[in-house]
Amino acid sequence: MPLDAIANIATAGLLTGLVYGLSALGLSAIFGVTRIVNFAHGELMVIGMYGALLLFQHFGLAPLWAIPIVGAALFAIGYALQAGLVNRLLHAPEHMQFLLMAALAIMLVALCLMAFGPNAQNVTLESAYDSVEIGVLILDAHRVYAGIAAIAVAGLLFVFFRYHPLGKAIRACADNLTGAAVVGLNVKRLFALTFGIGSACIGAAGCIILMLVDVHPYLANTYTLLAFVVVIIGGMGSLSGALLGGLLVGVSEALAGLLLQPSLKSMFSFGLLILVLILRPEGLLGRRS
Amino acid sequence: MIGRLLGEAGTRARIALGLAALVLLAAPAMVDDYLLTVLTQSLFFAYLGQSWNVMMGFAGLLSLGHAMFVGLGAYVAGALFVHFGLPPVIGLFPAMALAALVGAAIGFLGFRFSIQGVYFALLTIAFAEFIRILFDHFTWVGGSSGLFIPVDNRTVNDLVHLRGTPEMFYYLALGLSVAALALSRLLLAGRLGHRWLAIREDQEAAQALGIDVFRAKMAAVVLSAAMTSLGGVFYAFYFNNMFPEQIFNINLSIELLLGPIIGGLGTLIGPILGAFVLTPLSELLSALTERHALIGIKHFVYGLCVVLIVVFLPGGLWPWIARRLGLDRPPGDGT
Numbered sequence: 001m002p003l004d005a006i007a008n009i010a011t012a013g014l015l016t017g018l019v020y021g022l023s024a025l026g027l028s029a030i031f032g033v034t035r036i037v038n039f040a041h042g043e044l045m046v047i048g049m050y051g052a053l054l055l056f057q058h059f060g061l062a063p064l065w066a067i068p069i070v071g072a073a074l075f076a077i078g079y080a081l082q083a084g085l086v087n088r089l090l091h092a093p094e095h096m097q098f099l100l101m102a103a104l105a106i107m108l109v110a111l112c113l114m115a116f117g118p119n120a121q122n123v124t125l126e127s128a129y130d131s132v133e134i135g136v137l138i139l140d141a142h143r144v145y146a147g148i149a150a151i152a153v154a155g156l157l158f159v160f161f162r163y164h165p166l167g168k169a170i171r172a173c174a175d176n177l178t179g180a181a182v183v184g185l186n187v188k189r190l191f192a193l194t195f196g197i198g199s200a201c202i203g204a205a206g207c208i209i210l211m212l213v214d215v216h217p218y219l220a221n222t223y224t225l226l227a228f229v230v231v232i233i234g235g236m237g238s239l240s241g242a243l244l245g246g247l248l249v250g251v252s253e254a255l256a257g258l259l260l261q262p263s264l265k266s267m268f269s270f271g272l273l274i275l276v277l278i279l280r281p282e283g284l285l286g287r288r289s
Numbered sequence: 290m291i292g293r294l295l296g297e298a299g300t301r302a303r304i305a306l307g308l309a310a311l312v313l314l315a316a317p318a319m320v321d322d323y324l325l326t327v328l329t330q331s332l333f334f335a336y337l338g339q340s341w342n343v344m345m346g347f348a349g350l351l352s353l354g355h356a357m358f359v360g361l362g363a364y365v366a367g368a369l370f371v372h373f374g375l376p377p378v379i380g381l382f383p384a385m386a387l388a389a390l391v392g393a394a395i396g397f398l399g400f401r402f403s404i405q406g407v408y409f410a411l412l413t414i415a416f417a418e419f420i421r422i423l424f425d426h427f428t429w430v431g432g433s434s435g436l437f438i439p440v441d442n443r444t445v446n447d448l449v450h451l452r453g454t455p456e457m458f459y460y461l462a463l464g465l466s467v468a469a470l471a472l473s474r475l476l477l478a479g480r481l482g483h484r485w486l487a488i489r490e491d492q493e494a495a496q497a498l499g500i501d502v503f504r505a506k507m508a509a510v511v512l513s514a515a516m517t518s519l520g521g522v523f524y525a526f527y528f529n530n531m532f533p534e535q536i537f538n539i540n541l542s543i544e545l546l547l548g549p550i551i552g553g554l555g556t557l558i559g560p561i562l563g564a565f566v567l568t569p570l571s572e573l574l575s576a577l578t579e580r581h582a583l584i585g586i587k588h589f590v591y592g593l594c595v596v597l598i599v600v601f602l603p604g605g606l607w608p609w610i611a612r613r614l615g616l617d618r619p620p621g622d623g624t
Contacts, residue, residue, distance in 0.1 A: 094407055
C-alpha cells in the first residue's frame with residue numbers, strides 16, 4: 001500500500017471526523033448540562049439533513065449556506081422539546097428519561113418516513129467533482145469545505161460557552177446545579193437553551209454531512225450510535241473530548257475501511273466503544289465524577 | 290404448586306385470571322386465521338417483554354440490546370436444524386446456552402467494571418451491534434442474505450421439529466408466556482426476587498445488607514438472556530426466515546421493551562397487557578392506513594404511546610387498571 005494513499009485516506013477520515021465531532025458536540029453539550037442522554041440525536045441530525053435538502057430543492061441553496069436557517073429551526077425544535085417535555089422529567093429515574101428520548105426518536109423517524117419516504121436522496125452540486133491538492137494529498141473539495149465548516153461552527157460554540165454571559169451561565173449549571181439555582185439562574189430556561197443550542201449544532205452537522213452522504217430516514221439510528229461512540233470515547237460532557245473522539249473515529253473508520261471490508265468498519269467502532277466503556281468509562285478527556 | 294403460584298392473589302384476581310386463561314385457551318376455535326396470527330404475535334411479544342422485564346423490571350438493569358438474544362437463539366437453533374437436521378427441541382439447549390454465555394460476558398464486564406445506568410444500556414447496544422455485523426459476514430449462516438428454514442407440510446403438528454399448523458404455534462406461544470409468568474411469579478416470591486428488588490431500589494443499601502450484588506445481577510442477565518433466546522427459537526421456526534439486519538436490529542430491542550413499559554415495568558401482568566395493547570393496535574393502524582400507505586404511522590403511534598405513558602402514567606397501564614378493578618391486594622391486608 002503506497003504511503004501517500006494511506007495519507008490521503010487518513011486525511012479524508014480526519015475531515016469526516018471533524019463533522020462527526022461537531023455532531024457529537026451537540027450530544028455532549030446537552031448531556032454535560034442537563035444530564036439527559038439524547039437518544040434522538042441521529043434523528044435531529046437527519047431532520048437537519050432534510051431541512052438542508054428542502055432548501056436546496058426549492059431555493060437552490062447550497063447545504064453550507066443552509067446552516068444558519070436549519071440551525072435556527074433546530075434550535076427552536078430543541079428548545080421546545082426541552083421546555084415542553086423533557087423538563088417535566090428532570091427528576092424522573094434515568095431510564096425513564098432515556099425511554100422518553102427513545103420514543104421521541106421513533107416518532108421523528110416515523111415522521112421523516114411519512115414526509116419524505118424511505119428512499120435515499122441527495123444534493124447534486126456542480127462542485128461535487130472538484131478536488132483540492134495539498135502536496136501529495138488530493139482531497140475532495142466538498143470534504144475540505146465540510147471540515148472547515150465544522151471547525152467554524154465548533155469554534156463559534158466554544159467562543160459562546162467561554163465568553164458569552166449565557167454560555168457562562170450554562171456552564172455554571174453544568175458545574176453545580178444547586179449553586180446555579182441559588183444565585184438566581186433560571187435553570188429550566190437554561191436547560192432549554194442548552195438543548196436548543198445542542199440541537200442547532202446537530203442541525204449544522206446535518207447540513208454539512210449532506211454534502212458527503214445521501215439522506216434517508218434510517219440513517220438516524222446509525223448517527224445516534226456513531227455519536228454515542230464518539231462522545232463516550234471522548235468523554236460524556238467534554239466538548240473538546242467530543243471533537244477528539246470524532247477525529248479518532250473518523251480516521252479509524254477510514255483506515256478500517258481500507259484494511260478490512262468497508263461493511264466491517266462500524267464493527268471496529270463498536271469494539272472501540274466496548275473497550276472504552278470497560279477501561280475508561282469517563283472517556284479519554286472526561287472528568288471522573 | 291398452583292397454590293404457591295397464586296399466593297396472595299385475592300378472589301377477584303383469581304377469577305379474572307381464570308377468565309383470561311379460558312378466553313386464551315378457547316380463542317383458536319373462535320377467531321379466523323388473521324386474528325390468530327395477531328394473537329400469536331401478541332403472545333410472542335408478551336413473552337419477549339416478560340423476559341426483558343426480568344432484567345429491567347426486577348433487577349433494574351436497562352438492556353437496549355435484547356434483540357441480540359432473540360437473534361442468537363434463532364440462529365443457533367435454525368443453523369443446527371438447517372445444517373445438521375438437529376430438531377429444535379434439542380437445538381434450543383445450545384441456543385439458550387450461547388445466549389446465557391453472551392449475557393454472562395456482558396454482565397461480567399458490566400458489573401466487574403461497574404458500568405452503570407445509561408452506560409450499561411450502551412454496552413448492551415454495542416454488543417448487539419457488534420454481533421449484528423458479525424452475523425452479517427458469517428457466511429455459514431447465510432450472511433446478510435439471511436437464513437431460511439425449509440417450509441414443508443404443515444397439516445401434521447410435530448412439536449419435535451416445530452412444524453405444524455398456526456394453532457400449534459398459538460398454543461406454543463401461549464405456553465411460553467404462561468411459563469414465563471409462572472417463573473417470574475416464583476422468582477419474585479423467592480429469595481432471588483427479593484434481592485433483585487432490593488438492588489433495583491438501592492444498590493448500596495442492598496450491598497450493605499450483605500447481598501452479593503454481583504451474583505444477583507449476573508443471575509438476572511443470564512436468566513433473561515436465556516429466556517429471550519428461547520423466544521428466538523420460536524421466531525426462527527414460526528417465521529421460517531431470519532436476517533441479521535432485522536433480528537439483531539436495535540428497533541427489535543426497542544419494540545420488545547415497549548410492552549412492559551406501557552403495561553407496567555416490573556409487574557407480572559404488565560408485559561402481557563402491553564403486548565396485547567400494542568400488537569393489535571399496530572395491526573389496526575396498518576389496516577386503517579392501507580390505502581394511504583403511510584409506512585411510518587405504526588412507529589409514530591408506538592412512540593406517542595410511550596411518550597404519553599412516560600409523562601402521564603409512569604407506572605404503566607396495569608397498576609392503574611388493577612387498582613380500578615380491585616385486582617390488586619386491598620391495602621393493609623397484612624400479607
